[in-house]
Each structure stands twice: as C-alpha cells, then as structure tokens.
Amino acid sequence: xxxxxxKRIFESFRYSTLTIWLLIVAFPLFWIVSxxxxxxxxxxxxxxxxxxxxxxxxxxANVWTGKEEYADTQYIQSMQKPWVxxxxxxxxxxxxxxxxxxxxSLIAYGVSRYQMLSEARMFxxxxxxxxxxxxxxxxxxxxxxxxxxxxxxxxxxxxxxLTTLPYxxxxxxxxxxxxxxxxxxxxxxxxxxxxxxxxxxVLPLVRSGLVATFLFILILTWSEYLLAxxxxxxxxxxxxxxLSKYEGSTEGxxxxxxxxxxxxxxxPLIIIGLxxxxxxxxxxxxxxxxx
Amino acid sequence: xxxxELKSLRKEFGSTVAVKSLDLQIExxxxxxxxxxSGCGKTTTLRMLAGFEDPSDGEITMNGSIxxxxxxxxxDIGMVFQSHALFPHKYIYDNIEFGLRMKNVxxxxxxKAVEDVAEMVHITPLxxxxxxxxxxxxxxxxxxxxxxxxxxxxxLLDEPLSSLDAKLRRELRAEVDRLHTELKKTFIYVTHDQxxxxxxxxxxxxxxxGEIEQEGSPMEIYxxxxxxxxxxxxxxPSMNLLDGEVISKEGKAVFQHGQMEIxxxxxxxxxxxxxxxxxxxxxxxxxxxxxxxxxxxIDLVEPMGKDTLLYFEAEGERPFVVIVEGxxxxxxxxxxxxxxxxxxxxxxxxxxxxxxxR
Numbered sequence: 108x109x110x111x112x113x114k115r116i117f118e119s120f121r122y123s124t125l126t127i128w129l130l131i132v133a134f135p136l137f138w139i140v141s142x143x144x145x146x147x148x149x150x151x152x153x154x155x156x157x158x159x160x161x162x163x164x165x166x167x168a169n170v171w172t173g174k175e176e177y178a179d180t181q182y183i184q185s186m187q188k189p190w191v192x193x194x195x196x197x198x199x200x201x202x203x204x205x206x207x208x209x210x211x212s213l214i215a216y217g218v219s220r221y222q223m224l225s226e227a228r229m230f231x232x233x234x235x236x237x238x239x240x241x242x243x244x245x246x247x248x249x250x251x252x253x254x255x256x257x258x259x260x261x262x263x264x265x266x267x268x269l270t271t272l273p274y275x276x277x278x279x280x281x282x283x284x285x286x287x288x289x290x291x292x293x294x295x296x297x298x299x300x301x302x303x304x305x306x307x308x309v310l311p312l313v314r315s316g317l318v319a320t321f322l323f324i325l326i327l328t329w330s331e332y333l334l335a336x337x338x339x340x341x342x343x344x345x346x347x348x349x350l351s352k353y354e355g356s357t358e359g360x361x362x363x364x365x366x367x368x369x370x371x372x373x374x375p376l377i378i379i380g381l382x383x384x385x386x387x388x389x390x391x392x393x394x395x396x397x398x
Numbered sequence: 399x400x401x402x403e404l405k406s407l408r409k410e411f412g413s414t415v416a417v418k419s420l421d422l423q424i425e426x427x428x429x430x431x432x433x434x435x436s437g438c439g440k441t442t443t444l445r446m447l448a449g450f451e452d453p454s455d456g457e458i459t460m461n462g463s464i465x466x467x468x469x470x471x472x473x474d475i476g477m478v479f480q481s482h483a484l485f486p487h488k489y490i491y492d493n494i495e496f497g498l499r500m501k502n503v504x505x506x507x508x509x510k511a512v513e514d515v516a517e518m519v520h521i522t523p524l525x526x527x528x529x530x531x532x533x534x535x536x537x538x539x540x541x542x543x544x545x546x547x548x549x550x551x552x553x554l555l556d557e558p559l560s561s562l563d564a565k566l567r568r569e570l571r572a573e574v575d576r577l578h579t580e581l582k583k584t585f586i587y588v589t590h591d592q593x594x595x596x597x598x599x600x601x602x603x604x605x606x607x608g609e610i611e612q613e614g615s616p617m618e619i620y621x622x623x624x625x626x627x628x629x630x631x632x633x634x635p636s637m638n639l640l641d642g643e644v645i646s647k648e649g650k651a652v653f654q655h656g657q658m659e660i661x662x663x664x665x666x667x668x669x670x671x672x673x674x675x676x677x678x679x680x681x682x683x684x685x686x687x688x689x690x691x692x693x694x695x696i697d698l699v700e701p702m703g704k705d706t707l708l709y710f711e712a713e714g715e716r717p718f719v720v721i722v723e724g725x726x727x728x729x730x731x732x733x734x735x736x737x738x739x740x741x742x743x744x745x746x747x748x749x750x751x752x753x754x755x756r
Binding site (some may be wrong): 287292294295296300312 | 448449450469470471475476477479481483484485486487496497500501541544545548
C-alpha cells in the first residue's frame with residue numbers, strides 16, 4: 108500500500124467518523140426545530156413525524172406573542188412571560204459575564220506577568236470549576252436564604268460571576284501570555300506609563316481574545332439551568348427555567364411551545380458560536396501550544 | 399552627557415546568582431560591548447540598567463545620581479530588543495511615532511522627526527506597512543528608528559542582530575557602527591558573538607559566570623587575554639589550546655603535549671614544572687615544508703578563499719587549526735607531512751586555574 112492510498116483511506120475514515128458524529132450531535136437540534144413547526148397532534152405521534160406536512164407558526168405565535176388564535180387548544184402556558192425571562196437572562200448574563208471577564212483578565216495579567224499565582228494554584232482554580240454544581244448548590248441555597256439573595260438578580264449574578272471566573276482567568280491568560288513581555292517593555296522605555304501601555308499595547312493585542320472569552324462565558328451563563336432552578340424560581344426567572352415551565356398538570360409537556368421557545372433562545376447562541384469558533388479553539392488551547 | 403557607573407551591582411534570582419558583584423564605568427559616547435556565553439549575566443546587567451530588573455544589591459548611577467528606583471521611562475535611555483518587540487497592531491509609522499507621542503511632542507514635529515529618522519535608517523518605503531509585512535532585517539531597522547527618534551542619551555542593545563542571518567548581520571552591524579559615529583551617544587551592546595564585539599566596541603567587557611573576566615579594547619582582549627576563558631572565546635577559528643605538562647629535559651624547560659614537544663621560550667623562565675595549557679592563535683603558527691620545530695601530518699585542508707585552514711589531529715576535543723594566507727591547494731594536501739613553528743612571542747601559557755602565566 109503506498110503512501111497516497113494510505114492517506115486516502117485515513118481521510119475517508121476521518122470524514123465518515125466526523126459525519127456520523129455530526130449527525131448524532133445535530134439530530135436533537137433538528138428535532139427541536141422540526142417540533143417547533145408541528146401542530147399539536149404531531150408532537151407525540153407514532154410513528155414519529157420528522158417533518159410536518161402541515162407546518163404551522165402557531166407555537167411561535169403562542170409563545171412569543173401570547174396570542175392563542177392559531178392554536179387549537181388553550182394551555183396554561185399562556186400565563187408564562189417569556190419576554191420577562193428574556194430580559195432577566197439578558198441582564199444577568201451580561202452583567203455577570205462582564206464582571207467575570209473584567210476581574211478574570213486582571214487576575215490573568217497578574218499571573219502572566221507577575222506570577223501572582225503558582226501553577227498549582229492555577230490548576231486548583233480550574234478544579235474549582237470541575238466540582239459539579241449540584242454539590243455546591245444545596246449549601247449555597249442555605250447561605251442565600253440567610254443573605255436574602257434567593258430569587259434575586261444579584262444572587263444569580265454573583266453565583267454566575269464566581270463560577271465562571273476560573274474560565275475567564277484561564278482563557279484570558281492564554282491570550283495575555285501570547286503578548287511578548289518585550290513589547291510592553293519597549294512601550295514603557297519609550298515613555299508610556301503602565302496604564303497607557305496596557306491601553307495602547309496590551310489591550311489591542313488581546314481584544315479578540317477578550318471578545319471570545321466574553322462570548323464563551325455568556326453562552327455558559329445564558330444556558331445555565333441547575334443553579335438558576337434552585338436559587339431562583341418564582342420572581343426572577345431565566346430562559347432555561349422558563350423553558351421548563353411549559354407543562355400542564357393535565358396536558359403534560361407542551362412540546363411544540365417548548366421547541367418554539369428553545370429555537371428562539373438558541374439561535375443567538377449559534378450565531379455567536381459561528382462568529383467565535385476560531386477564537387474559541389485558540390482560547391481553549393490554554394496557552395499550552397507554544398508559538 | 400551621560401556617564402554611567404555600576405557599583406558592586408548584584409542580582410539574584412532565588413538561589414541563583416546571575417550577577418555577582420559588578421563594578422563598571424561607562425564613559426559618555428563610548429561604545430561598550432558586554433560579551434560572554436549565555437547565562438554569563440550580560441543581559442541581566444543590561445536589564446538592570448534599563449530598569450526592568452531591580453538589583454539585589456549595589457548601585458547604578460547615571461550622571462552622578464542613583465537611578466536604582468527610577469522607572470525605565472525616566473532614565474533617558476533607549477532600548478533595542480533581540481526580538482525587535484515592535485507593536486504588531488500598529489503601522490510602522492505609528493511604531494516609530496509612539497515614543498514622541500508619549501512625550502507629547504506636537505503632531506507636525508512628530509511627522510518630521512519620523513520621516514527624518516526613517517530616511518536615516520533607510521526604511522521610508524515601509525512607513526505604511528505593518529510589522530508582519532517586514533523582514534527580520536527591516537524590523538530591526540524599524541526598532542532602531544523607534545529608539546533613535548526619541549533621542550535618548552544612552553542606547554541599550556540586547557543582542558539586536560542575533561536573530562538575523564549572517565549577511566544581514568554584517569550589514570546592520572555596519573549600520574549600528576555608523577549610527578554611533580554620527581550620533582556620538584553612549585551605546586551599550588550585549589552580544590554573545592565575539593566578532594560583533596571585536597568590530598563594534600571601543601571597549602569590550604568579557605563576562606563569565608556573573609563576573610567581569612576582562613575588560614579592554616578589542617585589540618587588548620585579542621592579543622593579551624588574561625585567562626584561558628578569554629583566549630578561547632575570542633578569535634575565529636579560536637585559539638589552539640593544548641593541555642600538557644612542562645618537564646625538564648637536559649636542563650631545559652620543555653612543554654610536552656602527547657608526542658609533541660616544544661621548548662619553552664626563555665621569557666617564561668619562571669614557568670616551573672607541572673600542568674599548563676599552551677595557547678597559540680591559528681594565524682600565528684608558521685607552516686613550512688622545509689624546516690620547523692614540530693613535524694605534523696595534515697589531516698584536512700579547508701580552502702576558505704582568502705585563507706586556507708589546515709587541520710591537524712591533536713589530543714583533546716578539538717583539532718589543531720592553522721591559517722595560512724591565500725589559496726594554496728597545490729602546496730598542501732591532506733596526509734602531507736609539514737613542519738610547524740610556534741614563534742616565541744606568540745605563545746601563551748595558562749595555569750591549571752585558567753589564569754594566564756606571564
């Protein structure tokens with residue numbers, strides 16, 4: 108077998124594996140989109156309806172406008188407030204992400220330039236993030252109850268800020284590490300103050316990295332479910348929680364409506380993901396790839 | 399005016415001592431080269447001068463005042479880095495302009511200064527490019543221009559040419575030399591390349607293991623090395639160093655290295671007996687097909703164009719090298735027996751500690 112044939116076999120194996128993997132990953136997405144266009148009767152149909160022959164926008168209209176005129180049946184979900192949830196999610200996700208990236212990059216700069224944390228400490232920081240949220244959420248809810256943080260915007264912002272901080276530190280550090288220290292020193296010796304150096308030299312060089320980090324953490328926070336479920340529920344509802352509310356005591360889950368809502372909150376994330384996929388790959392190498 | 403003085407300067411990184419105790423005076427307008435192998439403390443010394451490293455002990459004074467606690471930007475120095483350290487996101491023009499902008503020079507003046515300096519180092523066509531579009535040599539010219547434009551009284555150059563190829567290095571070396579002559583500013587230049595040191599320096603400071611091994615003019619360092627280390631470091635090809643022993647033979651002192659025996663010149667009457675190293679530069683050995691002190695067989699002939707290198711087998715790691723002038727392939731061939739003579743006044747002896755015996 109010559110080298111070229113070998114390479115071809117390897118390539119075809121590679122692409123067929125990737126194709127199968129893509130199908131597995133993409134199927135649930137397809138199913139959600141397809142369900143969102145199905146009339147009520149087809150949600151549970153057997154054999155399953157892959158693509159409705161009578162697609163309808165009723166689910167979208169019902170979820171996002173509250174209008175029932177397109178729907179055949181009225182469900183209790185009309186009481187839900189997806190727009191309020193969208194507002195809450197946006198507010199909480201943006202504030203906590205901003206905080207995480209801001210403080211994360213400050214810590215990262217200190218670690219990268221002044222060895223503020225040892226390598227062991229940095230890994231401990233990452234380990235912190237590996238603890239399953241379920242482990243911390245119960246004790247946290249007790250503290251939150253004493254601190255009167257349960258079911259408040261501030262409570263969720265705090266917990267999201269703290270749990271995503273390790274990611275922020277690690278990712279921004281990998282970008283800061285890529286800026287040679289000599290470049291900063293050159294600026295300093297040419298008369299720039301430390302702040303000016305960071306503003307004029309470091310920041311422009313890590314900007315795309317910061318954006319990637321920001322969007323990555325935004326996605327994490329945006330789609331977080333468990334912490335939001337325990338630490339808030341009635342007053343401050345975020346989108347993932349809102350999603351789970353589309354069920355009735357008699358009707359069970361209202362899949363079409365859920366799917367319509369899910370599509371609405373996933374599309375922005377997919378668009379963001381496409382934009383930053385290149386940066387994400389770079390950020391996730393955690394600076395272990397040397398130039 | 400810029401007179402720089404280092405007084406018992408010391409730098410430790412944890413338990414390693416990078417610079418032991420350095421005393422050095424640098425005169426105004428001098429071209430001083432700090433040279434030595436990697437890890438000898440030369441770059442650390444330069445970085446302390448720049449203000450990027452704080453000395454563990456000792457003082458740095460510039461024009462009589464201590465600058466230990468001054469920020470790099472307040473020391474009136476310019477620095478050129480080995481890695482160029484250009485700002486990758488800025489155009490070449492903005493790179494050069496940066497220092498002037500930090501010093502709040504008016505816009506019109508800045509433009510003129512940038513254009514003048516670009517002219518001076520021949521990079522005018524590059525002004526609208528980005529650093530990524532420049533070659534290594536061009537980048538280093540830009541780095542020079544960026545430093546020149548701010549008119550510092552002292553230039554620190556940290557191996558500025560070592561990332562370039564040989565031809566470019568020679569070209570830029572001449573450029574640096576020209577700039578020093580034109581500007582009459584103090585240049586402190588760090589390199590591990592002895593040839594750069596020899597060609598550029600007014601004064602060379604040879605460093606080894608955090609200490610000054612020897613300082614002096616290039617000729618002094620070359621022709622009068624204080625130690626084995628300096629003798630070995632300078633010269634290309636480097637000095638032939640033969641480990642051997644001085645023995646007494648028929649009442650005369652004789653240096654013995656393997657089969658080779660050389661009578662010790664009378665000037666070294668106090669050499670005594672014992673282990674020593676004999677040194678002789680490749681260009682000082684006299685080769686003859688007729689007569690001489692030492693019969694040897696040529697191992698390899700290497701024509702270099704202007705000169706020819708003759709290699710002889712010697713006991714030790716390195717071959718014994720002789721340079722003869724001209725392209726003489728017809729006169730010498732490998733395997734041929736020749737006679738070598740070591741002129742008395744060209745021979746050096748070093749003791750076991752590596753110190754020169756005079």
